[in-house]
Amino acid sequence: MDAAEFRRRGKEMVDYVADYLENIEKRQVYPDVEPGYLRSLIPEEAPLEAESYEDVVKDIERVIMPGAASPACTELETVMLDWLGKMLKLPEDFLAGTEGSGGGVIQGTASEATLIALLAARSKIVKLIQTDHPDRSETDIISKLVAYSSDQAHSSVERAGLIGGVRMKKIPTDSKFSVRGAALQKVLEEDRAAGLIPFFFCATLGTTPSCAFDCITELGPICNAEKIWMHIDAAYAGSAFICPEFRPLLNGIEFADSFNFNPHKWLLVNFDCSAMWVKKRSDIIGAFKIEPLYLKHDHQESGNQSHWQIPLGRRFRSLKMWFVFRMYGLKGLQAYIRKHVGLAKEFESLVKADQRFEISADVVLGLVCFRLKGSNELNEILLKRINSARKIHLVPCQLAGKFVLRFAVCARTTESRHVREAWSHISHLASELLQELRH
Amino acid sequence: MDAAEFRRRGKEMVDYVADYLENIEKRQVYPDVEPGYLRSLIPEEAPLEAESYEDVVKDIERVIMPGAASPACTELETVMLDWLGKMLKLPEDFLAGTEGSGGGVIQGTASEATLIALLAARSKIVKLIQTDHPDRSETDIISKLVAYSSDQAHSSVERAGLIGGVRMKKIPTDSKFSVRGAALQKVLEEDRAAGLIPFFFCATLGTTPSCAFDCITELGPICNAEKIWMHIDAAYAGSAFICPEFRPLLNGIEFADSFNFNPHKWLLVNFDCSAMWVKKRSDIIGAFKIEPLYLKHDHQESGNQSHWQIPLGRRFRSLKMWFVFRMYGLKGLQAYIRKHVGLAKEFESLVKADQRFEISADVVLGLVCFRLKGSNELNEILLKRINSARKIHLVPCQLAGKFVLRFAVCARTTESRHVREAWSHISHLASELLQELRH
Numbered sequence: 001m002d003a004a005e006f007r008r009r010g011k012e013m014v015d016y017v018a019d020y021l022e023n024i025e026k027r028q029v030y031p032d033v034e035p036g037y038l039r040s041l042i043p044e045e046a047p048l049e050a051e052s053y054e055d056v057v058k059d060i061e062r063v064i065m066p067g068a069a070s071p072a073c074t075e076l077e078t079v080m081l082d083w084l085g086k087m088l089k090l091p092e093d094f095l096a097g098t099e100g101s102g103g104g105v106i107q108g109t110a111s112e113a114t115l116i117a118l119l120a121a122r123s124k125i126v127k128l129i130q131t132d133h134p135d136r137s138e139t140d141i142i143s144k145l146v147a148y149s150s151d152q153a154h155s156s157v158e159r160a161g162l163i164g165g166v167r168m169k170k171i172p173t174d175s176k177f178s179v180r181g182a183a184l185q186k187v188l189e190e191d192r193a194a195g196l197i198p199f200f201f202c203a204t205l206g207t208t209p210s211c212a213f214d215c216i217t218e219l220g221p222i223c224n225a226e227k228i229w230m231h232i233d234a235a236y237a238g239s240a241f242i243c244p245e246f247r248p249l250l251n252g253i254e255f256a257d258s259f260n261f262n263p264h265k266w267l268l269v270n271f272d273c274s275a276m277w278v279k280k281r282s283d284i285i286g287a288f289k290i291e292p293l294y295l296k297h298d299h300q301e302s303g304n305q306s307h308w309q310i311p312l313g314r315r316f317r318s319l320k321m322w323f324v325f326r327m328y329g330l331k332g333l334q335a336y337i338r339k340h341v342g343l344a345k346e347f348e349s350l351v352k353a354d355q356r357f358e359i360s361a362d363v364v365l366g367l368v369c370f371r372l373k374g375s376n377e378l379n380e381i382l383l384k385r386i387n388s389a390r391k392i393h394l395v396p397c398q399l400a401g402k403f404v405l406r407f408a409v410c411a412r413t414t415e416s417r418h419v420r421e422a423w424s425h426i427s428h429l430a431s432e433l434l435q436e437l438r439h
Numbered sequence: 440m441d442a443a444e445f446r447r448r449g450k451e452m453v454d455y456v457a458d459y460l461e462n463i464e465k466r467q468v469y470p471d472v473e474p475g476y477l478r479s480l481i482p483e484e485a486p487l488e489a490e491s492y493e494d495v496v497k498d499i500e501r502v503i504m505p506g507a508a509s510p511a512c513t514e515l516e517t518v519m520l521d522w523l524g525k526m527l528k529l530p531e532d533f534l535a536g537t538e539g540s541g542g543g544v545i546q547g548t549a550s551e552a553t554l555i556a557l558l559a560a561r562s563k564i565v566k567l568i569q570t571d572h573p574d575r576s577e578t579d580i581i582s583k584l585v586a587y588s589s590d591q592a593h594s595s596v597e598r599a600g601l602i603g604g605v606r607m608k609k610i611p612t613d614s615k616f617s618v619r620g621a622a623l624q625k626v627l628e629e630d631r632a633a634g635l636i637p638f639f640f641c642a643t644l645g646t647t648p649s650c651a652f653d654c655i656t657e658l659g660p661i662c663n664a665e666k667i668w669m670h671i672d673a674a675y676a677g678s679a680f681i682c683p684e685f686r687p688l689l690n691g692i693e694f695a696d697s698f699n700f701n702p703h704k705w706l707l708v709n710f711d712c713s714a715m716w717v718k719k720r721s722d723i724i725g726a727f728k729i730e731p732l733y734l735k736h737d738h739q740e741s742g743n744q745s746h747w748q749i750p751l752g753r754r755f756r757s758l759k760m761w762f763v764f765r766m767y768g769l770k771g772l773q774a775y776i777r778k779h780v781g782l783a784k785e786f787e788s789l790v791k792a793d794q795r796f797e798i799s800a801d802v803v804l805g806l807v808c809f810r811l812k813g814s815n816e817l818n819e820i821l822l823k824r825i826n827s828a829r830k831i832h833l834v835p836c837q838l839a840g841k842f843v844l845r846f847a848v849c850a851r852t853t854e855s856r857h858v859r860e861a862w863s864h865i866s867h868l869a870s871e872l873l874q875e876l877r878h
Contacts, residue, residue: 003460004457006453006456006457006460007454007457010453010456010457011449011453013453014445014446014449015446017449018442018443018445018446018449021442029829029830029831029832030829030832032829108547108752111749111750111752112749112750115749119602122604138604139578139582139604140582142582142604143576143578143579143581143582156751159727162726162727163602163727163749164602165561165577165578165581165603264752271754272750272752272754288602310550310554310602311547311548311550311711312548312550312594313547313548313550313710315710390468390471391468392468393468393469
C-alpha cells in the first residue's frame with residue numbers, strides 16, 4: 001500500500017471506528033457464537049497471492065464482529081498462528097488445528113517467549129522428579145537445575161535464567177559461532193557428574209551479533225534423549241523460513257519443544273508481535289494456570305491464552321497478522337525477504353571489493369558483519385564517526401575478540417540506492433580516517 | 440471528543456502519518472538531542488483545564504520528533520509518570536524529577552508490575568543476606584523466602600509467586616475484606632519462628648471481588664520494621680486517587696517500596712498502560728540489568744527502561760497518557776471518576792430500595808456487590824439468566840462463602856439511563872425467577 005492509498009484507507013477506517021462508536025448501543029453486549037466459530041469462516045491457510053484491502057476489511061463485520069473482542073481475539077490468534085506455522089512448514093505437532101495438542105500464541109517479545117518456555121520447562125521437570133521422589137521439595141529441585149544457551153545467545157536468555165532463579169550456562173560455539181552437539185554433550189556430562197539437573201536448552205537460529213545458527217539437528221536429539229526442553233529462539237531469522245531456500249535453516253525443529261520468532265522484526269507486522277509455538281499446550285498452561293471465580297466462564301476448555309503468558313489482559317494483535325498476510329500474500333512476503341537478503345549480499349560484495357575491509361561472518365540473511373582490517377581501536381573510531389555523522393546508524397558487536405560493525409537491512413523501504421549510498425559514505429569516512437592516521 | 444470531531448481529527452492524523460512516510464528521507468536518521476532534553480520542553484505538571492487537540496498535536500513536531508522514537512519514548516514516559524504521580528499526590532520519593540532516585544515506568548498489566556516488584560524484592564533480600572553470610576547460596580535463600588498477600592488478592596499475585604519460585608501465603612481479611620496489621624504480624628511471627636524469611640507483601644487497594652482496601656497505614660510500618668518490601672496493587676482503584684475526596688484511601692503509601700495502578704482501567708487511557716512507581720530505581724534495575732555490547736550506547740546512565748521490565752522492546756505508550764491528560768485536564772478526569780462513582784451509588788440506592796436484594800460490600804468506587812437474599816443457588820440461576828439475556832454482562836465473586844453479583848460501572852459512555860435500564864432488567868428477571876420458584 002503506497003502513501004496515497006494509505007490516506008484513503010486510513011480515513012475509511014477512521015469513519016468505521018466513528019460509526020462503531022456512534023452506533024454501539026445497537027450492537028449485542030455479549031456474542032452468541034459457539035467456541036471454535038471463527039475457524040470455519042476463513043481459509044485454512046494464508047493466501048498465496050495478495051488480496052485487496054476491500055476483501056480484507058469487509059471480513060471484519062463477517063468474521064470478527066459476531067465474536068466481538070472475545071472470543072474473536074483468541075480464536076483469530078490461534079488460527080493466525082496456524083497460518084504462520086504452515087507458512088514456515090512447522091511440523092504438524094506445533095499446530096492447534098481443531099484437535100491438535102500443540103499451538104501458537106502471540107507474546108510481546110522474544111524475551112517473554114524464552115522466559116515462558118524456561119518456566120514451563122522448570123515446572124515440568126519439578127513435577128517429573130516429584131513423581132519419582134514425592135518428598136523432594138520444589139525449591140530443592142530448582143536449586144539443582146541448570147539451563148543452557150549459546151555463548152552468542154541474546155542477553156534476554158541470561159535474563160530468563162535470572163528471573164526463573166536457575167543456573168544458566170553458556171555453551172562455547174565453533175568457528176562459525178554455532179553451538180554443536182559435542183559442545184553441549186561435554187557440559188551435560190560434567191554437570192550430571194556434579195549432581196546438577198540439566199533441564200532447558202535455548203538454541204538460537206540467527207544470533208544477534210552475527211546471525212549464526214546453532215546446529216539443532218545435532219542438539220535436538222541430545223536434548224530429547226536427555227529429557228531437556230529445547231526452545232528455539234529465531235527472533236530475527238524466523239521470518240526467512242517462509243522461503244523454501246531458507247527453510248533448511250530450520251531443519252531439526254522436529255526435536256524442539258517450543259519455537260519463537262518475531263514477525264514484528266522482519267515480516268511487516270508492526271511491533272509488538274512475537275510468535276511462539278509449543279508442541280504441548282498443557283506444558284505451558286500447567287505452569288501458569290490459576291483460576292479464580294471471576295475468571296471462570298462457560299467455555300473453560302475452549303482455550304484461554306492468558307494461561308500462556310505473564311499478563312492476563314491481551315490485545316487483539318492477530319488482526320495485524322491477518323491484514324498483513326492477506327494484503328501481501330505468501331508470495332509478497334517471500335519477495336520482501338528475498339529483496340532484503342539480496343540487498344545484504346549487494347553490501348557484502350561492496351565490502352569484499354574493498355581490500356581495506358574484511359567480512360567477519362557468513363552473510364546468510366540481511367545482516368553483514370564487517371570491519372576494517374586492523375585493530376579494534378581503529379574500528380571503534382570508524383564506528384564513532386559513522387554514527388556521529390548521523391546519515392546511517394550501525395550497532396557493533398564482538399566476534400572472537402574482534403570489534404565488528406554490523407550493517408542490517410531491515411526497513412520496509414530500503415532500496416539498492418540506499419545500500420550503495422551507505423557504502424559510499426562508510427568508505428569515504430574510512431578513507432578520511434586512514435589518511436589521517438598516515439599523517 | 441465526540442464522534443464528529445474524532446472523524447475530523449482521525450483523518451488529519453492519517454494525513455500526518457502519510458506525510459511522514461512520504462518525506463521520511465528528509466528526516467535525520469539519529470537525533471542530536473542531549474539526555475533529558477524533553478523535560479524542559481513541557482510543563483512540570485498536567486494541566487488543570489482541558490487543552491485543545493490543536494495544542495496537543497502541534498507539540499508532536501516540537502517535542503517528540505526532535506528526539507525521534509528514542510530517547511523521546513523513554514523521556515516522555517518518565518515525565519508522564521511524574522505528572523501522574525503528582526496528580527495522585529504520591530510522596531516525592533516516587534518521582535524521578537531531575538535528581539530523584541525513584542520514578543515511574545509503564546508496564547503492560549498489573550500482573551507484570553507485581554512480578555517485577557516481587558523479583559526486585561527477591562534480588563534485594565538475597566543480596567542483603569549474602570552481605571552478612573557470603574557462603575549462603577542464592578537457591579538456599581530463595582528456598583526459605585515467603586511472600587504475602589490478602590486472601591482477596593488478584594490471582595496474578597499468586598502467579599507472581601509461582602513464577603518467582605517462592606512461597607506465597609494469603610493473609611486472612613477482616614469483615615470488610617481488608618488485611619489488618621495484626622493478621623500480618625501473626626503470620627510473620629509464625630513464619631520467622633519456623634525459620635522462613637518473609638520478604639514481600641503485596642497490599643491491595645481495591646480488590647477484584649469487592650473493591651476492598653487493605654489497611655496500609657497499619658501494614659506499612661510493620662513491613663518497614665521487618666524489612667519486607669511492600670508493593671501496593673491498586674490496579675482498578677488507583678485512578679480514583681486523583682480526586683481529593685478519594686486520596687485518603689492511599690494514605691500509607693509513604694511506607695511502600697512500589698506502587699502500581701492501571702490508567703487503562705479507569706483513566707481513559709487505552710489498553711495497555713499500567714503505571715508503576717518505585718522509591719529506588721536501583722532496586723529494580725539491579726534485578727534485571729544485563730548489558731551486552733549491542734545494547735550499549737553513549738548515554739548509558741541516562742535511563743533505559745528495558746531494565747525495568749521483562750521485555751526489552753518498548754512501545755511509545757506514554758503518548759496516550761500525554762494526549763489524554765491534556766485533552767481532559769485534571770478537572771476533566773476527576774469529573775469522569777466522580778460521575779462513575781455517582782452512577783454506582785445510584786445503582787446501590789436502587790438495590791437497597793428493593794427488599795428482595797442485599798448489598799454485599801461497601802460501595803466505595805464504581806463497583807456494587809449485591810445479591811438476592813437467599814441461597815447461592817438462587818443467585819447463580821439469576822446470574823445465568825442475566826448473562827443469557829445478553830443485554831448486560833455481570834461477573835460474579837465469592838464473598839465470605841456467598842455467591843455475589845458484581846455491577847461494575849466502567850464504560851466511558853455510561854449514563855444514568857443505562858444504570859436504570861440495567862436495574863430494571865435485573866429486577867424483572869429476579870421477579871420472574873422468584874415467581875417460578877413459588878409455583
